[in-house]
Amino acid sequence: MTTEVPTRREAPTLEAVAAEAGVSRSTVSRVVNGSVHVSPDVVLAVNAAIERLNYIPNRAARSLANRRTMAIALVVPEDAQRFFGDPFFSEIMQGITNVIEDSDYVLNLQLARPTAPSAKTIRYLLGGNVDGAIVVSHHSGDEFFTTLDSTIPVVFGGRPFHPDAHGNSFVDVDNEAAGALGTQHLIDLGRRRIATISGPSNMQAALDRHTGWRRALEDAGLDASLVATGDFTMAGGAAAMRELLDREPALDGVFVASDLMATGAISVLRSRGRRVPEDVAVVGFDDSPAATSGEVGITTVHQPSRQMGTEMARMLLDLLDGVPTERERVLPTRLVIRDSA
Amino acid sequence: MTTEVPTRREAPTLEAVAAEAGVSRSTVSRVVNGSVHVSPDVVLAVNAAIERLNYIPNRAARSLANRRTMAIALVVPEDAQRFFGDPFFSEIMQGITNVIEDSDYVLNLQLARPTAPSAKTIRYLLGGNVDGAIVVSHHSGDEFFTTLDSTIPVVFGGRPFHPDAHGNSFVDVDNEAAGALGTQHLIDLGRRRIATISGPSNMQAALDRHTGWRRALEDAGLDASLVATGDFTMAGGAAAMRELLDREPALDGVFVASDLMATGAISVLRSRGRRVPEDVAVVGFDDSPAATSGEVGITTVHQPSRQMGTEMARMLLDLLDGVPTERERVLPTRLVIRDSA
DNA sequence: CTGAAAGCGCTTACAG
DNA sequence: CTGAAAGCGCTTACAG
CATH class of the missing domain: 1.10.260.40 (lambda repressor-like DNA-binding domains)
Known part of the structure; x- marks a missing residue:
């Protein structure tokens, strides 16, 4: 046919x-x-x-005449695997979508290459296809995005890796304080050999959570050398947990920089005969659906992912409308206690 | 600030x-x-x-002059919850993305309202924002999409609910045969009280899988009355399973129209003291990551989701380039045996 | 309140 | 191979 x-x-x-x-x-x-x-x-x-x-x-004629496309790009420099794999993105996106839906703008999702956007992505963003952009999950190497706002308004989800002089707009949480918060809970529980599974070192949020973990341990006079790096996936969390157990079989607590990684870490702990939380207490991060999907509810640092999405969208709409707005918005986190710690 | x-x-x-x-x-x-x-x-x-x-x-000027936007819409009439929740979409989208990335087109994801697209969606699709569209997860009530191809080329993922005279292009599997295939496996296992958890009745694929289940049972001279309808979510699968158990505690097999629903069904079976597969054998559908994410590997009917995505994208590109193409492409399914049946 | 005209930034026959 | 000119379908001062 x-x-x-x-x-x-x-x-x-x-x-x-x-x-x-x-x-x-x-x-x-x-x-x-x-x-x-x-x-x-x-x-x-x-x-x-x-x-x-x-x-x-006709959209093209309209845009050509009034220089507005009525479209917004949601740029996510992650491969589809990770984008779909981590419920964190789902939450963020729902927050954004809810706001944009009620506006006159349409949202165009652009999965970009992590680390360095392709020529196609750059041309898209610079070629007058969209009036503004929201960038979520920013890495070092993505410097292009921080310069983008000299051409169109941009709001970042999470403080961009290299905030340049201009001062990019962003919505974030205080990841360092939040990391300390989660870690302090382990300390308060009486744990003394506390490790961390951190996110990739080319992401600001990962660095900040790691710093928070270290600071809390140092303030308590505890050793802060048990570090393994994950990639914010379940498998990455599992691999990091194995590595940590090999290095320090006696560890009794671990602060994991995302719930999804914590899921992987916990299954490794159990398969190696550790009881969670009795033998090893685990604190995650996000309070995403991943925290409650497994058999043991994960005690975690809650960040208001969906609200972050709505704030990002609102901020961008304000920017587009020329409405005066805050350029930085930091939302609160809190500890959510479940079973794992 | x-x-x-x-x-x-x-x-x-x-x-x-x-x-x-x-x-x-x-x-x-x-x-x-x-x-x-x-x-x-x-x-x-x-x-x-x-x-x-x-x-x-400048894209607008270019589009106005040559009447091409170099953009393609991926329309998914599902809420974000379901879109992100079912790995099936992730697979499809990866297939599509892989092909589009290597083309000169950009892909614009549009989550639409299930059942009836909003005025905004319609205006977007008809207002010259895109050169063509891929529609995945089509429901009855979404008739607009089947008429869309009088304006721009459209390819459906799954035979559209009401194929009109024009004959919309689509990529699909033979859902009826596939449903029979999965059910026959339960019959061959010696099961005699075989239920089904079907998908929503406003989706063609759900109806076809259901029909396949019924046909297989009737051909074997078995009763085909144990039907519960789910909504392709885990929770929906669980609820349907409860309903079935209440109606027929002695059921010994169930064909579930998606792996995600099967996951929910299996957890209900186990919590009600049924061993899977000893007491109740379960066959799922999709062979998505959901089939292997739980404790018991799900025996399932495999459909080549990712390949369906690539075929849809290729078909649309051909349509856009005026290259002669098949308008209907039906890909093969097969049974994948794991633990649940 | 309404219309004629210029202009947005390209592409594309049409000549040469 | 190259340029002048018309045209894509709108918006927006500018007059009236």
Whole structure:
């Protein structure tokens, strides 16, 4: 069975509507754009014509004339695997979507290459396809994104890796304090050999949580050398946990920089005969669905992922509308106690 | 801290490049578009000018002039919850992305309202924002999408609910045969009280799998009345399983229309003291990561989700390029035996 | 309140 | 191979 290109009908233009309604193109344009300076009966006549012809304005022509695309890019420099694998993104995206849906903008998700955006991504962002961008999950090496805001407004999810002089807008939590918070809970539980599974070192949030862990241990006079790096995936968390157990079989606590990694870590602990939390207490991060999906509920540092999404979207809309806004918004975290610690 | 709109630099135009290179706009355009009818030295000069000015063609102007947006919509009429929750979508999307990435098109994901697209979605699709669309997870009530192809080329993931006379393009598996295949396995295992947990009745794939289940049972002279409907989520699968057990405590086999639902069903079976597969054998559908994520590996009907994605993308690209293509592509399924049956 | 006209930044026959 | 000119479908001052 081969193709037989269906005859696409020609879309009606502003011109056609004007003829149909017996007015000028300017007037139709005004009606379409909701200008107040049009007499009521003309509005009626034009809308009727629009209805009859099933007119939908051509986006390209509109954008060319008024320099607005009414589109926003959601840039996620992660491969699809990780994007879909970590519920954190789902939460963030729902927050963003909820706000954008109620606006006149459409949201265009762009999964970008981690570490260095492709020429295609750059051309997309710079070629007038979108009016603004939200960048989530930023890595070092993604410096392009921090310069992007000289061309279009940008809001980051999480303080960008190298905040440049301009000062990029962002929504974040205090990851260092949050890391300390989770770690302190382990200390308060009486744990003394406390390890951490950190996120990739090219991400600011990972570095900050790691620093928080170290600070809490040092403040308590405990050793802060048990570090393994994961990649924010379940498998990465498992691998890191194995490494830690090999180095220090007697560890009794671990602060893990994401719930998804904690899931992997806990299954390794159990398969190696450690009881959680009795033998090893585990504190995660995010309070994402991953924290409650397994058999043992994960005690974790909650960050308001969905709210971060809505704040990012609101901030960008304000920027686009020229409404004065805060450029940095730091949301609170809190400890959520479940079974694992 | 309030906003201080960074001064956005004016993007250089074709005009500027022409001036810089000392040629006409037409010539610059030809170079940008890779026309062969340009002398080598002029190409060099123009490219140098482009480089110097950091020129990126304006998408709106380009689209208006040549009536191509170089963008494709991936329309998924599901809420974010389900989109992110079911690994099936992740697989499909990876298949699509892989193909589109290597093309000149960008992919714009549009989560649409299930059952009836919003005015915004319709205007987006009809307003010249994209050159074509891929529609995945189609429901009855989404009839708009089946008429869309009179305006732009469309490829469906899964035979659309009401294939109209035009004949929409689609990539699918033979869901009915696949449903029978999975059910037959339960019959061959000697099971005699075989239930099904089907998908929502407003989805063609769900109906077809259900029909396959019924056909297999009837061909074997078995009762085909144990039906519960799920919604393709884990929780929905669990609820359906409870319902079935209440109605028929003695059931010994169940064909579930998705692995994710099977996951929920199995946990209910176990919590009600049924051993899987000894007491109740379970066959799932998809062979998605959900089939292997739990404690008991799920025996399932494999459908090549990722390949379906790549085929859909290729088909659409062919349609866009005017290359003759099959309009219907049905990929093979097979049974994958694990622990649950 | 309404229309004529210029302009947005490209592409593309049409000549040469 | 190259350029002048028209045109893509809108918006938006500018007059009236």
